[in-house]
Amino acid sequence: xxxxxxxxxxxxxxxxxxxxxxxxxxxxxxxxxxxxxxxxxxxxxxxxxxxxxxxxxxxxxxxxxxxxxxxxxxxxxxxxxxxxxxxxxxxxxxxxxxxxxxxxxxxxxxxxxxxxxxxxxxxxxxxxxxxxxxxxxxxxxxxxxxxxxxxxxxxxxxxxxxxxxxxxxxxxxxxxxxxxxxxxxxxxxxxxxxxxxxxxxxxxxxxxxxxxxxxxxxxxxxxxxxxxxxxxxxxxxxxxxxxxxxxxxxxxxxxxxxxxxxxxxxxxxxxxxxxxxxxxxxxxxxxxxxxxxxxxxxxxxxxxxxxxxxxxxxxxxxxxxxxxxxxxxxxxxxxxxxxxxxxxxxxxxxxxxxxxxxxxxxxxxxxxxxxxxxxxxxxxxxxxxxxxxxxxxxxxxxxxxxxxxxxxxxxxxxxx
Amino acid sequence: xxxxxxxxxxxxxxxxxxxxxxxxxxxxxxxxxxxxxxxxxxxxxxxxxxxxxxxxxxxxxxxxxxxxxxxxxxxxxxxxxxxxxxxxxxxxxxxxxxxxxxxxxxxxxxxxxxxxxxxxxxxxxxxxxxxxxxxxxxxxxxxxxxxxxxxxxxxxxxxxxxxxxxxxxxxxxxxxxxxxxxxxxxxxxxxxxxxxxxxxxxxxxxxxxxxxxxxxxxxxxxxxxxxxxxxxxxxxxxxxxxxxxxxxxxxxxxxxxxxxxxxxxxxxxxxxxxxxxxxxxxxxxxxxxxxxxxxxxxxxxxxxxxxxxxxxxxxxxxxxxxxxxxxxxxxxxxxxxxxxxxxxxxxxxxxxxxxxxxxxxxxxxxxxxxxxxxxxxxxxxxxxxxxxxxxxxxxxxxxxxxxxxxxxxxxxxxxx
Numbered sequence: 001x002x003x004x005x006x007x008x009x010x011x012x013x014x015x016x017x018x019x020x021x022x023x024x025x026x027x028x029x030x031x032x033x034x035x036x037x038x039x040x041x042x043x044x045x046x047x048x049x050x051x052x053x054x055x056x057x058x059x060x061x062x063x064x065x066x067x068x069x070x071x072x073x074x075x076x077x078x079x080x081x082x083x084x085x086x087x088x089x090x091x092x093x094x095x096x097x098x099x100x101x102x103x104x105x106x107x108x109x110x111x112x113x114x115x116x117x118x119x120x121x122x123x124x125x126x127x128x129x130x131x132x133x134x135x136x137x138x139x140x141x142x143x144x145x146x147x148x149x150x151x152x153x154x155x156x157x158x159x160x161x162x163x164x165x166x167x168x169x170x171x172x173x174x175x176x177x178x179x180x181x182x183x184x185x186x187x188x189x190x191x192x193x194x195x196x197x198x199x200x201x202x203x204x205x206x207x208x209x210x211x212x213x214x215x216x217x218x219x220x221x222x223x224x225x226x227x228x229x230x231x232x233x234x235x236x237x238x239x240x241x242x243x244x245x246x247x248x249x250x251x252x253x254x255x256x257x258x259x260x261x262x263x264x265x266x267x268x269x270x271x272x273x274x275x276x277x278x279x280x281x282x283x284x285x286x287x288x289x290x291x292x293x294x295x296x297x298x299x300x301x302x303x304x305x306x307x308x309x310x311x312x313x314x315x316x317x318x319x320x321x322x323x324x325x326x327x328x329x330x331x332x333x334x335x336x337x338x339x340x341x342x343x344x345x346x347x348x349x350x351x352x353x354x355x356x357x358x359x360x361x362x363x364x365x366x367x368x369x370x371x372x373x374x375x376x377x378x379x380x381x382x383x384x385x386x387x388x389x390x391x392x393x394x395x396x397x398x399x400x401x402x403x404x405x406x407x408x409x410x411x412x413x414x415x416x
Numbered sequence: 417x418x419x420x421x422x423x424x425x426x427x428x429x430x431x432x433x434x435x436x437x438x439x440x441x442x443x444x445x446x447x448x449x450x451x452x453x454x455x456x457x458x459x460x461x462x463x464x465x466x467x468x469x470x471x472x473x474x475x476x477x478x479x480x481x482x483x484x485x486x487x488x489x490x491x492x493x494x495x496x497x498x499x500x501x502x503x504x505x506x507x508x509x510x511x512x513x514x515x516x517x518x519x520x521x522x523x524x525x526x527x528x529x530x531x532x533x534x535x536x537x538x539x540x541x542x543x544x545x546x547x548x549x550x551x552x553x554x555x556x557x558x559x560x561x562x563x564x565x566x567x568x569x570x571x572x573x574x575x576x577x578x579x580x581x582x583x584x585x586x587x588x589x590x591x592x593x594x595x596x597x598x599x600x601x602x603x604x605x606x607x608x609x610x611x612x613x614x615x616x617x618x619x620x621x622x623x624x625x626x627x628x629x630x631x632x633x634x635x636x637x638x639x640x641x642x643x644x645x646x647x648x649x650x651x652x653x654x655x656x657x658x659x660x661x662x663x664x665x666x667x668x669x670x671x672x673x674x675x676x677x678x679x680x681x682x683x684x685x686x687x688x689x690x691x692x693x694x695x696x697x698x699x700x701x702x703x704x705x706x707x708x709x710x711x712x713x714x715x716x717x718x719x720x721x722x723x724x725x726x727x728x729x730x731x732x733x734x735x736x737x738x739x740x741x742x743x744x745x746x747x748x749x750x751x752x753x754x755x756x757x758x759x760x761x762x763x764x765x766x767x768x769x770x771x772x773x774x775x776x777x778x779x780x781x782x783x784x785x786x787x788x789x790x791x792x793x794x795x796x797x798x799x800x801x802x803x804x805x806x807x808x809x810x811x812x813x814x815x816x817x818x819x820x821x822x823x824x825x826x827x828x829x830x831x832x
Contacts, residue, residue, distance in 0.1 A: 014592045016585075044595035073588030079596040164815060169432075169717035172489030172818060176430045179460035180495040185713060206815065273692050275710075293712035294691075297601060301585035305720055307814070387814035398723070398803035399580060399622065402588060 002037065004106035006325070007049060008057075009042035010141075011112030011119075014074040015155030016162075016303040017314035018141050021111055022075060023068035024318025025139070026057055030065075035326055040103060040410060044077035046110070046119065050092060052099050054410040067403030069315060070393035072303035075405050083119050086126055093126040100127075100134060102413040107135050107325045111318075113142035113153075114358060117333055121353035124331040137321045138333035138353050141314075143300045145196040148359040149351045150335035154317060155300065157310030157386035160200030162302040163189050163244070164387060166295065167204035171211030171242045174291065178240035183288040184231060185242050187212075188275035189295060192248040195219050195363050197299070201244030202375035203383055211242035213373070216278075218248035219363055220372040222257055227278070228285040230373055235288060245274050304400055308389025309344070320348045344385030418453065420522035422741070423465060424473075425458035426557075427528030427535075430490040431571030432578075432719040433730035434557050437527055438491060439484035440734025441555070442473055446481075451742055456519060456826060460493035462526070462535065466508060468515050470826040483819030485731060486809035488719035491821050499535050502542055509542040516543075516550060518829045523551050523741045527734075529558035529569075530774055533749055537769035540747040553737045554749035554769050557730075559716045561612040564775040565767045566751035570733060571716065573726030573802035576616030578718040579605050579660070580803060582711065583620035587627030587658045590707065594656035599704040600647060601658050603628075604691035605711060608664040611635050611779050613715070616799055617660030618791035627658035629789070632690075634664035635779055636788040638673055643694070644701045646789055651704055661690045720816055724805025725760070736764045760801035 006029055010018055022041070029036045041055040042048030048055070055076050057065070068075055086093055100108070108127075110120040117138040124136035140147050145156035167187055174185040191197045195217030202215055213234040216222065234241035249257050258274045275292035282290050313336055320334040331353040339345040367379035375383075393400040422445055426434055438457070445452040457471040458464030464471070471492050473481070484491055502509055516524070524543075526536040533554040540552035556563050561572035583603055590601040607613045611633030618631055629650040632638065650657035665673050674690045691708035698706050729752055736750035747769040755761040783795035791799075809816040 010592070014589055047595065071588070072585050074592030077595055078592045080593070081596055161814060165720050166714050166718075168815060168818065169488050169719060170713040172487070173430055173713045173717040176426070176490035176494045177496070179463065179493055180497055187714075203815065206813070273689065276689055276692070291712050292710065293714050294708065294710045295714065296707050296709035297586040297589045298582050298603075298709050298711065298714075301589040302582075303585060304581050384814060389814070390808070390811055392806070392808070395806055397622070398577060398800060398805070399584060399619065402584065 002104060003034065005037045005104050006039045006107035006109060007042065007100065007105045008039055008109040009045045009048060009111065010074040010076055010078040011045050011110060011116040012078060012080060013143065013300065014078050015141060015143050015300050016072040016158040016306045017154050017311050018111060019068040019071045019073070019075045020311050020314040021139055021141060021154055021318035023065055024315035025109060025321055026065050028319040028322035032322070032326060036107065037104070040105065041076040043409070045079035045081065046083070047079045047081055049096050049099050052412045052414050052416070054103060055407045056410045059408045060405055064403055064405055069311065070303065071402040072301040076407065082115050083122065086122055093123065094130070096123060097127060097130055097132050098414060101132060103410065106133055109137050109139055109321050111139040111141050113144065114147060114360060117147070117353055118357040121331055121357045124353065135325045135328065135330045136353070137325050138356065139317055139321045140333060140335065143190060143197065144194060146194050146360045146362070148356060148361045151338040151346065152313070152336055152386050154310060154314035156196060157307035158302065159190070159197055159299050160203070160383060161307040161387035162299050162305055163197055163200045164203035165305060167201040167212050167242065167244055170293065171204060174240050174242060181289055182291045183235050183240050184282055184290040186275045186278050186290060186292040187244050187295065188247055188273070188293070189244060189299060191218060191246040193218055193360065195246050198244050198246040199363065199367060199375050199379055200383055203380065203387065210238060212244045213238065213241050214243040215374055216243065216245040216249045217363070217368055217372070218246045218250065219368060221252045222249045224281060228281060231282060232286045243278065245278055247274050249274060303393055306391045307387045308391040309386055311391040316348055324350055341381045341385060344388065418520060419450065421453040421520050422455045422523035422525060423458065423516060423521045424455055424525040425461045425464060425527065426490040426492055426494040427461050427526060427532040428494060428496060429559065429716065430494050431557060431559050431716050432488040432574040432722045433570050433727050434527060435484040435487045435489070435491045436727050436730035437555055437557060437570055437734035439481055440731035441525060441737055442481050444735040444738035448738070448742060452523065453520070456521065457492035459823070459825070461495035461497065462499070463495045463497055465512050465515050468828045468830050468832070470519060471823045472826045475824045476821055480819055480821055485727065486719065487818040488717040492823065498531050499538065502538055509539065510546070512539060513543060513546055513548050514830060517548060519826065522549055525553050525555055525737050527555040527557050529560065530563060530776060533563070533769055534773040537747055537773045540769065551741045551744065551746045552769070553741050554772065555733055555737045556749060556751065559606060559613065560610060562610050562776045562778070564772060564777045567754040567762065568729070568752055568802050570726060570730035572612060573723035574718065575606070575613055575715050576619070576799060577723040577803035578715050578721055579613055579616045580619035581721060583617040583628050583658060583660055586709065587620060590656050590658060597705055598707045599651050599656050600698055600706040602691045602694050602706060602708040603660050603711065604663055604689070604709070605660060605715060607634060607662040609634055609776065611662050614660050614662035615779065615783060615791050615795055619796065619799055619803065626654060628660045629654065629657050630659040631790055632659065632661040632665045633779070633784055633788070634662045634666065635784060637668045638665045640697060644697060647698060648702045651702070659694065661694055663690050665690060719809055722807045723803045724807040725802055727807040732764055740766055757797045757801060760804065
């Protein structure tokens with residue numbers, strides 16, 4: 001029998017370091033030519049497997065694969081596609097197994113967030129049911145930092161670093177302008193359900209400038225009057241106010257701030273933007289001149305200022321995934337286990353996918369201050385290690401030297 | 417007679433490198449203790465002079481002054497305050513001269529854009545009229561890159577680099593997501609009148625991914641149908657579309673896109689945001705899923721990824737300002753003169769403020785493509801040298817080690 005192949009797919013929103021995980025995984029697999037034949041990557045994630053659109057990574061040079069470590073985005077394409085339950089979509093699951101069988105794929109690596117870990121778990125179940133020998137390993141990835149068991153998720157540390165740096169830089173700007181012009185700056189960051197990314201903005205304050213003075217977490221019900229009072233207090237005390245707002249903040253009635261009561265001239269519900277909504281409140285309230293930014297994809301693709309800790313962990317989890325698979329561990333996910341905050345020490349371990357699936361890790365209550373507007377020292381101790389070190393990409397002609405792969409497709413065998 | 421002092425003020429919107437100019441200027445002055453006594457900085461710009469709020473920079477250590485080179489924002493505070501004509505506000509001009517006289521200030525350095533150069537020119541005129549011996553030197557600064565005579569303005573190269581990198585990173589993100597999710601990404605950048613910053617987004621395309629496919633310049637009248645057609649063509653050809661839009665784009669009738677017809681639920685004209693306005697058009701037109709970012713202050717304070725060329729030029733222009741002043745050259749501004757594109761060679765020269773005042777340098781017509789949606793090779797040749805090199809700040813604990821000055825105030829002498 002020929003040497004079995006592996007399948008790897010990227011899932012959901014990409015990050016600055018998901019390709020570093022791919023790099024760790026492919027490099028580890030290449031070190032085991034007797035045990036892993038080729039690593040096939042799904043073109044646009046799991047959809048690539050369903051459509052038998054497999055990328056043969058063996059055509060990529062070792063330099064190209066190494067370049068993945070410093071390239072943001074998803075090099076093979078990702079997708080937002082959730083397989084339903086096995087009962088509802090057994091045909092899709094069977095199709096996956098057919099594709100794996102046709103291409104002698106015996107290792108399945110799925111690099112994503114909570115939904116993806118759930119999918120990886122289900123695929124391990126269907127493979128077992130059908131008697132197909134498949135080792136399934138989930139690999140964590142999400143800027144939302146909401147996977148359980150792992151101390152942090154690859155992708156989060158780099159967003160955290162970007163947001164902390166951006167908040168500090170913008171604070172220095174607004175401080176300079178506040179005497180005669182802009183007094184309030186609002187930075188909108190990602191985080192629909194959990195405030196991890198907004199919390200990272202709090203790291204900007206090391207006592208130099210006390211910004212951001214206001215952090216808005218999705219965990220805390222938004223109260224307009226309290227928010228405006230806090231902004232006003234900050235402007236009166238410091239001369240300015242810097243706000244970091246999570247996109248997911250809501251009123252007590254559950255409505256998102258970004259959509260609450262905002263219509264365009266045609267009466268259509270207006271598209272998001274927590275930052276402009278908050279600025280409008282300030283304009284109608286205390287009336288300070290405001291500036292606002294929405295970092296959106298910039299924050300999660302900012303490989304130019306990625307956290308070195310994050311890049312290293314992303315790489316090692318990819319490597320570990322191969323090790324686990326070759327060790328015959330099925331339906332598991334490698335995780336980061338923190339041993340101490342200072343000095344920051346951590347090890348890689350693994351947990352069962354059955355335990356991970358569909359559990360969301362929220363911010364602990366003691367990470368948010370009493371008044372709900374800032375982070376606690378406990379939160380700072382947790383976050384700070386994750387943004388350490390600057391893993392700069394190489395540059396060419398003034399721009400980061402991000403890699404583009406060949407992405408040669410494997411010839412299809414099956415009928416569609 | 418005691419050694420004369422100097423006055424330095426930062427004006428208008430701050431940049432990632434205006435403090436590098438302050439650093440060059442103060443370090444140059446400190447090398448001439450026999451000719452320049454102290455450098456006083458205006459607290460919050462020229463307002464500091466009017467209010468006799470002077471910062472004594474001699475209390476700052478040489479390490480602190482050196483740290484200015486890597487710190488964004490305006491270390492002494494800036495302001496948006498334009499002195500009117502001498503006829504309208506002679507009293508204000510006389511007050512400035514009184515303050516300078518009281519503190520033995522014989523050198524006036526004004527670090528700003530077009531308005532500030534105009535002010536510096538007027539101050540030289542009133543000093544002459546009043547017979548007060550004052551040497552006035554304007555020092556260029558503006559992310560808008562719209563000052564005449566100087567090949568580029570300190571501050572612009574770093575914004576250009578930030579925007580080019582951000583556009584490239586976000587493009588890699590949307591490419592990864594486009595099969596099943598986001599197909600269009602819109603990045604809003606600064607530039608009310610001139611499209612220099614939007615043009616820099618065009619540098620992201622080096623042939624790897626062809627993004628951005630659409631650049632919207634304030635120089636080109638916005639045509640909604642043409643824009644939507646271009647976005648659609650891009651999505652159909654590439655599978656996605658990346659848009660870089662200047663905040664200053666307008667319809668043929670002169671209305672800004674950001675305000676055109678957009679009202680909130682209360683009927684108030686809605687605050688800015690070109691990016692969300694464009695996304696709304698796409699949603700109502702072809703209906704692609706979009707993401708958008710507004711970089712606002714982040715782009716001009718992003719010292720963490722400043723252009724090394726920009727930092728060096730900012731520093732040298734500060735240094736040159738002192739040299740010009742000590743050389744007795746009054747009412748001048750140091751400028752960058754480009755000698756060649758490749759290899760990039762340039763020298764520092766100077767021009768008369770009388771020639772600079774109130775002239776805006778627009779993008780040359782041959783810098784924008786025929787269809788109005790991208791930059792030409794001529795534009796690329798101009799821009800590329802300005803983003804070369806990465807001038808990274810030092811880091812401490814995962815964050816840039818930005819300096820905070822003591823900013824000790826000089827005791828007031830005059831009645832207010």
